[in-house]
Amino acid sequence: MNNSDFSPTERPGTGELPHGRPMQTEFDTGLDYPRLGSVTFRRGTLTDNQETLFDEHWPRLGRLLDDTPVDVDAWFGRTGHPTILEIGSGTGTSTAAMAPLEEDTNVIAVELYKPGLAKLLGSVVRGEIDNIRMIRGDGVEVLARMFGAGTLDGVRIFFPDPWPKARHHKRRIIQSGTLNLIATRLKAGGVLHVATDHADYAEWIDELVDVEPMLEFKGWPWPDAPLLTDRQVITKFEGKGLDKDHVIREYLWVKK
Ligand SMILES: C[S@@+](CC[C@H](N)C(=O)[O-])C[C@H]1O[C@@H](n2cnc3c(N)ncnc32)[C@H](O)[C@@H]1O
Numbered sequence: 001m002n003n004s005d006f007s008p009t010e011r012p013g014t015g016e017l018p019h020g021r022p023m024q025t026e027f028d029t030g031l032d033y034p035r036l037g038s039v040t041f042r043r044g045t046l047t048d049n050q051e052t053l054f055d056e057h058w059p060r061l062g063r064l065l066d067d068t069p070v071d072v073d074a075w076f077g078r079t080g081h082p083t084i085l086e087i088g089s090g091t092g093t094s095t096a097a098m099a100p101l102e103e104d105t106n107v108i109a110v111e112l113y114k115p116g117l118a119k120l121l122g123s124v125v126r127g128e129i130d131n132i133r134m135i136r137g138d139g140v141e142v143l144a145r146m147f148g149a150g151t152l153d154g155v156r157i158f159f160p161d162p163w164p165k166a167r168h169h170k171r172r173i174i175q176s177g178t179l180n181l182i183a184t185r186l187k188a189g190g191v192l193h194v195a196t197d198h199a200d201y202a203e204w205i206d207e208l209v210d211v212e213p214m215l216e217f218k219g220w221p222w223p224d225a226p227l228l229t230d231r232q233v234i235t236k237f238e239g240k241g242l243d244k245d246h247v248i249r250e251y252l253w254v255k256k
Pocket of ligand 1: 087088089090091092093094110111112113116137138139140157158159160161162173
């Protein structure tokens, strides 16, 4: 892995990612990783209220992808609590609904889309939720650059972008390399939880459930899972899926 090509962000307090080509770690595992270029850093506009909220609270509750490992205890102001990374939190519907039920857990939501983060920030501030922090950036890079081996108790990926066209399948976040990277970041006994409502993506994941030797596939449900697995809410995307009679598939793995 080569991290030397990473240059620090330009305006760390603003939640803005640097312009130009996004950083992509060169992995030397021979496994498959989602390729960006694809993922556009959608600008999206914040409402005036969201801007004000962002200016006030982002510096404390959020940070940008960079090469500084996250000091979880310092960021959450407490020691020894389990930490879960949610990749692609969207507007944070599940994140904000689950976090109050897992107050002992540190939840870090990773998302590229600033308006989504602004919405979650609003929920966190209004709901006085103490156990959520946010990182703006690509989840693969956040895992690779900001978390050391064996530092996470859980990773969640709920309704990842399905990239339905065959020529875009390589953009899907669930790939052999991502599963390997997640496995290295999880502690022994740590859990990966994935959900999708996209039948074709489910078939894709079905083919990958046993591909990573460090992850034991537990299927769904797994009543003895050591973390909260009930997502609590029907998300926007899940709701759309249900309208179309899509079936929701959930997947759990444990780090050996
Ligand atoms: C289909 S939405 C699902 C959002 C949310 N999990 C839900 O269930 O409502 C997928 C989200 O993943 C985000 N995303 C896609 N690729 C990502 C990446 N590489 N790192 C972080 N977030 C990503 C997108 O911006 C989008 O908000």
